[in-house]
Amino acid sequence: MINPKWQDDEWIKRFRTEKTQEQAFRDLIRHFQPSLYAQVRRICPTHADCDDILQETFLKAWIHLKDFRGEAKLSTWLYKITHNEILNYISKAKNRNIAISEIPDLSGNSGFTSEEGIELIQKLEQAIELLPPKQKLIFCYRYFEEIPYSQIAVIMGVSEGSLKASYHHAAQKVEAHLLNG
Amino acid sequence: MVKLSPLAIVLSKMNWQNTPLPENEQFPLLEKLKGQLTPLPIPEGYDAQFENRVMRKIQAVKKFNARPKIAASIFISMAWISSAAACFFLTFHLSSNPTSNLANNPEMAYILEELHLTSEEELHEWINQNNQEITQEILLNELSEYELYTE
Numbered sequence: 060m061i062n063p064k065w066q067d068d069e070w071i072k073r074f075r076t077e078k079t080q081e082q083a084f085r086d087l088i089r090h091f092q093p094s095l096y097a098q099v100r101r102i103c104p105t106h107a108d109c110d111d112i113l114q115e116t117f118l119k120a121w122i123h124l125k126d127f128r129g130e131a132k133l134s135t136w137l138y139k140i141t142h143n144e145i146l147n148y149i150s151k152a153k154n155r156n157i158a159i160s161e162i163p164d165l166s167g168n169s170g171f172t173s174e175e176g177i178e179l180i181q182k183l184e185q186a187i188e189l190l191p192p193k194q195k196l197i198f199c200y201r202y203f204e205e206i207p208y209s210q211i212a213v214i215m216g217v218s219e220g221s222l223k224a225s226y227h228h229a230a231q232k233v234e235a236h237l238l239n240g
Numbered sequence: 241m242v243k244l245s246p247l248a249i250v251l252s253k254m255n256w257q258n259t260p261l262p263e264n265e266q267f268p269l270l271e272k273l274k275g276q277l278t279p280l281p282i283p284e285g286y287d288a289q290f291e292n293r294v295m296r297k298i299q300a301v302k303k304f305n306a307r308p309k310i311a312a313s314i315f316i317s318m319a320w321i322s323s324a325a326a327c328f329f330l331t332f333h334l335s336s337n338p339t340s341n342l343a344n345n346p347e348m349a350y351i352l353e354e355l356h357l358t359s360e361e362e363l364h365e366w367i368n369q370n371n372q373e374i375t376q377e378i379l380l381n382e383l384s385e386y387e388l389y390t391e
Contacts, residue, residue: 085291088290089291092287092290093282100280110286113290117294118301121294179269180273180277183273202274230267231266233270234267234270237269
């Protein structure tokens with residue numbers, strides 16, 4: 060999650076001053092990379108793919124930061140660029156017939172040690188895998204990253220209402236899979 | 241006129257904005273799992289390495305943008321009109337001038353970085369060791385990516 064001490068205005072001032080621009084951008088990378096990595100890693104099966112997507116994201120951010128008008132929060136703006144890069148990745152993977160259905164193995168990243176717990180985590184992975192790509196994104200943004208609906212709406216360019224409905228629908232499918240799958 | 245399904249009609253009449261959906265309350269298993277999951281780990285040392293890599297690419301982009309506009313537009317036009325020709329020129333130039341100092345050019349620095357090479361000599365070796373068509377295709381891809389960043 061994003062550190063609440065981050066101040067967009069303060070950072071933009073530093074970025075727009077030539078002397079401090081580079082250090083400001085380094086700070087931006089340091090500050091947002093972990094949460095953006097998590098956002099991408101839930102969708103991409105490999106670290107290498109995540110790395111490519113994140114690199115594109117920050118390069119595009121650098122190129123377009125001069126046009127950033129502060130209408131949305133910087134974090135939302137970065138999530139949006141990342142989201143577009145994820146969509147590009149999904150579409151390229153489809154064109155090249157690359158399997159993107161497998162999601163990262165979550166079982167090593169849980170507090171569960173019992174067989175039953177690990178099995179549940181594996182079921183969760185399978186259930187997420189079965190969701191259609193956009194529903195999967197919504198589910199991951201909300202469930203794992205806990206991004207507010209209002210922010211996801213800006214990132215994905217859809218209404219909050221349809222997001223809530225989509226998330227609810229996805230969660231129902233995942234829960235049903237956990238119970239019966 | 242678009243015909244809505246019964247479900248769509250029901251959904252459109254609901255005020256989702258003001259109706260908090262009982263998200264996790266209805267999904268006890270999801271709720272239980274959520275408390276157990278920790279963020280996926282980032283490989284050790286990746287943060288600093290990633291930051292430096294992005295900054296090097298940004299430096300290449302900055303250098304490219306700082307070049308005189310005419311030279312930049314000639315390069316872009318040349319690349320756009322015939323990227324393949326530009327690529328051929330590059331391979332040809334490197335084949336015939338192994339000691340030239342192209343590594344100082346931002347686009348060349350970018351290509352070296354992408355191919356995990358450290359010097360122009362290494363690039364020259366790489367071209368000689370590989371099939372010409374393949375090397376041209378790879379260089380062409382790298383050039384297009386570079387142009388994309390510097391658009």
